[in-house]
Each structure stands twice: as C-alpha cells, then as structure tokens.
Amino acid sequence: MRFFFRSILYFIVLIFRKREYDVIFYYPQHFNRGNKNKNNYFKHLIESCQDKGLRFIVFEEPDFSSRFKRNDEAEPFDVIFYFILLLRKLIFLKSYNSRKDKIIGKILAQLFFKRIYFKSLVTISQSMVNVFRGMDQDCAIFDLQHGIIHPNKKNYLENNIPAENLKNNNVNVLFFGKSFQELLIMHDSTSFFKDRSFVIGSHIFESKNYHTSFNHKILVTLQFTHDHTNIENKTLLESLIKIISNSNRKNLFFLKHHPRFNNDINIDILLDQDNVILAPSNLKKCFEICSLHITSYSTCVFDASLVGIPTLIVNPLKKFDYFKKYFEYNFEYEINDFVDTKFYFKQSIKVKQWAKSYYNTYNENFFLSLIR
Secondary structure (H helix, E strand, O other), X not given: OHHXXXXXXXXXXXXXXXXXXXXXXEEEHHHOOOHHHOOHHHHHHHHHHHHOOOOEEEEXXXXXXXXXXXXXXXXXXXXXXXXXXXXXXXXXXXXXXXXXXXXXXXXXXXXXXXXEEEEEEEEEOXXXXXXXXXXXXXXXXXXXXXXXXXXXXXXXXXXXXXXXXXXXXXXXXXXXXXXXXXXXXXXOOOOHHHHHEEEOOEOOOOOOOOOXXXXXXXXXXXXXXXXXXXXXXXXXXXXXXXXXXXXXXXXXXXXXXXXXXXXXOOOHHHHOOOOEEEOOOOHHHHHHHXXXXXXXXXXHHHHHHHOOOOEEEOOOOHHHOHHHHOOOOOOOOOXXXXXXXXXXXXXXXXXXXXXXXXXXXXXXXXXXXXXX
C-alpha cells in the first residue's frame, strides 16, 4: 500500500505543478533483479542522465506475481496502472487492444499527464508503448533489449515481418551488440530494423575470467516458466535428471531459478540428490563458484561466456533451439571433456570471443545523442 499512496501523491501534485522531462524510463517491477532491488538494465542509462544533468523520471509498474521487491528510487506507477486496467474493461472495441490502449493514452494525457511534458520514453519489453504513444504522438519511444532477440522472436520479428507493436508506434529498438542487430536486419523483409534500431551496448561486459580449469562445480540456469506447457517443463526436468544422475558424483550442481519462476514445476526430485543445491541469487557469485554452465536456452550463456565460462546446451525442446540455429553456438561436449585443463582453457577463450560480438561495451555518448 505504501507504493500505491506514493503514486497517488505524485499524480495529485501534478495537478498543480508542471513537470518537464527529457526522458521517462518505464519498466515492470519484475526487472528489479539487481542490488537494492534496482533494474540493472536501466541502471547505467539512468546514471548517464544523472551525470549529464538530463531531466528524467523513472516509473515502475507493479507486478504482484513477481518475486522481486519494489525499487524505492523509482516512482510507483500504481494508481495509473490500475486506472488503465479499469479503462481496458470499460472500453468496448471489436478491434485489437492496441487501439484501445491508445485511446486510454489520450484520456490519461488529459487527466493525469496534462502538465507533464517529455521528449523521449525508454521502456523494456515494449511495456505500455501503445498507451504512451496515445499520450504523445511526437515523442521518441525506445525499447531496450533485455534478453535474447532472434529472427523468430515474438513481438520483434516473425516470418520476416517486424511486429505491429513496433511498426505502428514508431518504436526504436536499442540493441546490446552489433551481431543481434545484424541478425534481425538480415531476416527483415522490410527496412524497419535497418532504420529503427541502434546499438548502444550493454550493462553486461567482458571481464577477467574467474576460472582457469574445471573445478567440478556446475551452474544450472533453469528455464521452468509458464511460457512452456506442462509437458515441455516436464521434458526439461527429465533431461536434467538424466544428466545429473549420470554425472560423476564429484560434480556439484548449483540450480538457479529463472527470474519468472513461479513454482511452475516441482524440482524436489533434483534437490533430493546429494550433489544438487540451490545457487546464490547473485549471478556474479554463481560464476565465482562455478566453472561450467548448463542450460537449455538461457541468456546466461552470454553472461557466462563473457567471463570465460563454457556452457553445455541441454535442450530437448527443438523449437527453443536458438543458440545452435541463430547464434552458431555449436559446442557439443560432455561434462567430462572439461576435466582436461588444456581443453577447458581453449574453450574458455573460444566462448569469450564468440560472446563479445553480441554484447558491446556501453556507448554512453551515443545513447545520450539518441534521447536528447
């Protein structure tokens, strides 16, 4: 309730006080995965605005299903979010909800945002882009990459056609690295991603390798989410059971849940094994402990590679076989192969070089030039 009343107070003050911003940052609560419940995807962008004296506001959308806590440094968007949900139920349209959200945006512009002016919006996962486009037809809207983007990624590109949500709202896509951008441009039958995408780099970057040899400690980033069917989640579970059961008992497996895991499947059968424990919540700490990584298709493949940790892709779900199909990550080895120190060192160098083209160093000046 504290955040709800904070939200009410902020928007009541807006009735009497004009606010002008160079940029609005908007994101849902479930992206608060950093220290002190901060959104790591936005952290460096916000710091750039602070350092250069740009006027900005950070709005956080509530998410009651999220395991992640609220960010005290963000302005709660709660009262507006609930008002949007109410209007979505009250406005009856036969057409797709994008038109409905734009109508809601126009209503908000006259009620709560009448005295708030902004030049640019930076959002993530395309959150509320229709609503903000309805508020302002002329503002620049940027959607920041937050995970794997590939040529068959829903809401980005399917069947060589950019998503309507991007095209109809003139959304600019901000990429982590050149290789991601080139991959979409190559498969785009229009010129949308050529004209509307920019590489600003990432908060994730290359750093010193944590390990020079295999220490028998293995991080397993799980993909159990409601994005899958029950059968798909069970198939993923069975593949992990097989690998861990057939593994050398010297190997210790650290299981790390997906950020959106909501007990989608019971993993007690894994945790009941003597050489399986839960991993620390902090990914950096996981990499400091573990010298090898296993996943089906987590973005942590890139994070691990940038610190020289090889990944074994264990993916029985062919439709999610992104790394082999799109990213040319074809390292098909067994856990025991990495016991050889020379082999481990060679693969460590190889994966690091592979990842660097997808995750470029953050370019502050370029980002600031886009939003000004």
